[in-house]
Amino acid sequence: MYKYVDFHVNSILLKxxxxxxxxxxxxxxxxxxTKRGTIIxxxxxxxxxxxxxxxxxxxxxKRITLAQLKEELVPLxxxxxxxxxxxxxxxxxxxxxxxxxxxxKYIHGSELIVRLGRAVLQEGEKRIKLYLLQVNNTEFxxxxxxxxxxxxxxxxxxKKQIIEEAKVQGIDYILELDKMRLRDKxxxxxGTVIVDHELIDASREMYVEPLKGPEKKRHYGQTQVYVIxxxxxxxxxxxxxxxxxxxxxxxxxxRKLSELSGVFSARFMYIYYTK
Numbered sequence: 399m400y401k402y403v404d405f406h407v408n409s410i411l412l413k414x415x416x417x418x419x420x421x422x423x424x425x426x427x428x429x430x431x432t433k434r435g436t437i438i439x440x441x442x443x444x445x446x447x448x449x450x451x452x453x454x455x456x457x458x459x460k461r462i463t464l465a466q467l468k469e470e471l472v473p474l475x476x477x478x479x480x481x482x483x484x485x486x487x488x489x490x491x492x493x494x495x496x497x498x499x500x501x502x503k504y505i506h507g508s509e510l511i512v513r514l515g516r517a518v519l520q521e522g523e524k525r526i527k528l529y530l531l532q533v534n535n536t537e538f539x540x541x542x543x544x545x546x547x548x549x550x551x552x553x554x555x556x557k558k559q560i561i562e563e564a565k566v567q568g569i570d571y572i573l574e575l576d577k578m579r580l581r582d583k584x585x586x587x588x589g590t591v592i593v594d595h596e597l598i599d600a601s602r603e604m605y606v607e608p609l610k611g612p613e614k615k616r617h618y619g620q621t622q623v624y625v626i627x628x629x630x631x632x633x634x635x636x637x638x639x640x641x642x643x644x645x646x647x648x649x650x651x652x653r654k655l656s657e658l659s660g661v662f663s664a665r666f667m668y669i670y671y672t673k
Contacts, residue, residue: 480517530542553593592604
C-alpha cells in the first residue's frame with residue numbers, strides 16, 4: 399500500500415509520441431514494478447495515426463532519470479537507448495533532453511517526442527533537423543527527421559544519405575537525388591539554396607525540397623525565385639512555380655517569365671516583386 403501511495407504522490411503524467419518501430423504494442427495495463435516500487439505505468443494509447451506514429455500516455459515516477467526512462471521505452475521502440483533521442487515539447491518548439499542523469503522532476507512540460515537517431519555524436523559530427531518543404535501544400539513545412547553528418551561533407555553526398563535514411567525510417571515520400579535540393583531554414587522561411595558542390599557547414603536546420611525536374615541552380619551567382627501566376631479573368635492563381643535568374647536585369651526576368659508562362663515577353667509592361 400505504501401509503495402502505491404508513494405508512486406501516486408511522486409509521479410507525473412507524460413504524453414509521449416513514439417516513432418513506428420517493430421517493438422510490441424503498449425497496453426494500459428502494462429506496469430513496471432521494481433524493488434523500490436512502480437517506475438512507469440501505461441495509461442492510454444492513441445492509435446488514430448498509427449501508420450505514422452504512436453502516442454501513449456504514461457504515469458512515471460518523476461524521481462527516475464532520463465536514462466532510466468529511455469531504458470523503459472526500449473522495448474516499444476526496438477532500438478537501444480543510444481539509437482533514439484528524447485525531446486521535450488514546449489510552445490516555442492522541441493528541445494533535446496541531453497542530461498541522462500537528470501531526473502524527470504526538472505522537465506517543464508508534459509509532452510515528449512521520441513525520434514530515431516544516434517544520441518551520442520563523434521568528433522566532427524553534427525546533428526541536423528530536416529524539414530520537408532512543399533510550397534504548394536497548405537502545411538508547406540513538416541518535420542521529416544534528424545540526421546547526423548560529418549562537417550564538410552559534400553552536399554550531394556549528404557543528399558544520398560538523406561534518401562537512404564528516409565527509406566530506413568519509413569518516411570512516406572519518394573526522394574530522387576537529382577530532383578531534390580537542400581536549403582537553409584530561417585525560422586519557417588526557406589533560405590539559401592545549397593548547391594551540390596558546397597560543403598555542409600554549421601546549419602542546425604535545413605529544408606529538403608523535392609523538385610519537378612533536375613536542379614537548375616548551379617552556383618550562388620544565380621537566384622531562385624518563386625512565381626505565382628495571377629489570372630485576373632478567372633480571379634484565380636496557379637500553383638507556385640519557380641524561375642532561376644542569372645542576373646537582376648528586368649529584361650532577363652521578363653524572358654524567364656515568358657519561358658515559364660508562354661506569354662510573349664513584350665506584354666510584360668510592369669514587374670512587381672518582393673524580397
